[in-house]
Amino acid sequence: MKRDKLNIVVLGLSLSSSWGNGHATTYRALLREMAALGHKVTFLERDAPWYRKNRDLTSAHYCDLTFYTSVEELRERYGENVRRADVVIVGSYVPAGTEVGQWVTRVAHGITAFYDIDTPVTLAKLRNRDCEYISNALARRYDLYLSFTGGSALKHIETVLGSRCARALYCSVDPELHYKEAAVTEQWHLGYLGTYSEDRQPALQSLLIRAAQEWPDGRFAVAGPLYPPKISWPENVMRVDHLPPSRHRGFYNAQRFTLNITRREMIGAGYSPSVRLFEAAACGTPIITDPWDGLGRFFEIGSEILIARSTEECLNLLRELPADERLALAERAHRRVLAEHTASQRAQQLQQYLFSAIEDKAAARRRVLEPCATVAVS
Numbered sequence: 001m002k003r004d005k006l007n008i009v010v011l012g013l014s015l016s017s018s019w020g021n022g023h024a025t026t027y028r029a030l031l032r033e034m035a036a037l038g039h040k041v042t043f044l045e046r047d048a049p050w051y052r053k054n055r056d057l058t059s060a061h062y063c064d065l066t067f068y069t070s071v072e073e074l075r076e077r078y079g080e081n082v083r084r085a086d087v088v089i090v091g092s093y094v095p096a097g098t099e100v101g102q103w104v105t106r107v108a109h110g111i112t113a114f115y116d117i118d119t120p121v122t123l124a125k126l127r128n129r130d131c132e133y134i135s136n137a138l139a140r141r142y143d144l145y146l147s148f149t150g151g152s153a154l155k156h157i158e159t160v161l162g163s164r165c166a167r168a169l170y171c172s173v174d175p176e177l178h179y180k181e182a183a184v185t186e187q188w189h190l191g192y193l194g195t196y197s198e199d200r201q202p203a204l205q206s207l208l209i210r211a212a213q214e215w216p217d218g219r220f221a222v223a224g225p226l227y228p229p230k231i232s233w234p235e236n237v238m239r240v241d242h243l244p245p246s247r248h249r250g251f252y253n254a255q256r257f258t259l260n261i262t263r264r265e266m267i268g269a270g271y272s273p274s275v276r277l278f279e280a281a282a283c284g285t286p287i288i289t290d291p292w293d294g295l296g297r298f299f300e301i302g303s304e305i306l307i308a309r310s311t312e313e314c315l316n317l318l319r320e321l322p323a324d325e326r327l328a329l330a331e332r333a334h335r336r337v338l339a340e341h342t343a344s345q346r347a348q349q350l351q352q353y354l355f356s357a358i359e360d361k362a363a364a365r366r367r368v369l370e371p372c373a374t375v376a377v378s
Helices: 023-036 071-084 097-107 119-128 136-141 152-159 201-214 245-253 264-269 275-282 311-320 323-340 343-377
Strands: 007-012 040-046 064-068 087-091 111-116 144-147 166-168 188-193 220-223 237-240 255-260 287-289
Touching: 007 023, 007 071, 023 040, 023 245, 023 343, 040 071, 064 071, 071 097, 087 097, 097 111, 097 136, 111 136, 111 343, 119 152, 119 264, 144 152, 144 343, 152 166, 188 201, 188 245, 188 311, 201 220, 201 237, 201 255, 201 311, 245 255, 245 275, 255 275, 255 311, 275 287, 275 323, 287 311
Parallel strands: 007 040, 007 087, 040 064, 087 111, 111 144, 144 166, 188 220, 188 255, 220 237, 255 287
Antiparallel strands: none
């Protein structure tokens, strides 16, 4: 029988630092909304030095944020927390994630779930047999596989990996952080927010850097860490290294358009929206994106979001689209994201998945015990 309020333990990559990862903002909004639903949440984070040096959150009112330095310490200090929790969720890219997951699925009394914030990358890693945070065997041990990717990937997770139950839990936007600011002055015709990725760089080169070169009067901006020094940035491209979540809203609001570029694995898998899409739409910023399968599941192409496949197409949108059409498109996307893609809605989805998994596990246990009870009576 399900409990109305759950004791949830989450082992994730990071809650404390958004530096160079998209996990922290996802966890922050989702767990805050889970707490608002009445659930008790504990977040266990490996104390990685690169995140320790770049923390933008030291405590959270919606959960207990705790750090550990090794798997051994995790077992010794928090073993009882894991054993007694109603739900234990292990996220993708957790250091020593396979070892952690094997331990969790062995000792936890409640249901266990794997939260894959990197599903296309994970599936590619598993195909290449170089995934350090989950394996096919471990995927079968979790009661629930929560995926940032929908579509055919869910069937693959169940039929190929052997997961008991795969469900889409897409990224979402935090409307407390991302909203329209009418008073912000437009600074850039096109901006892009994203950590450097080698496979995204050709699209960034085509849709923004070359566009800036061909339109010297245009104003452009790229925000995100880890871009190599060898990149030659045009003079009309402003570079910002790390942009913390608290500054995302201002960045989006200062753009005439924002650019979304999709990772190669996400394009291959399809149905893998980036959180940047939802953030920009919540801020009322029109979006230009590269095309990928499943995009229309989240935004109506041409009416709520625009596609560019080349420098010329991107420049045409930047310079030729009438302002009234641009603003109307942004408003439609804004309404869509607030209706379907907020953290509150994701938390309600997660709650439903967890209650269903708890009920399924309880039913399975009853089926195991019933024959024993029959034999005892007879």
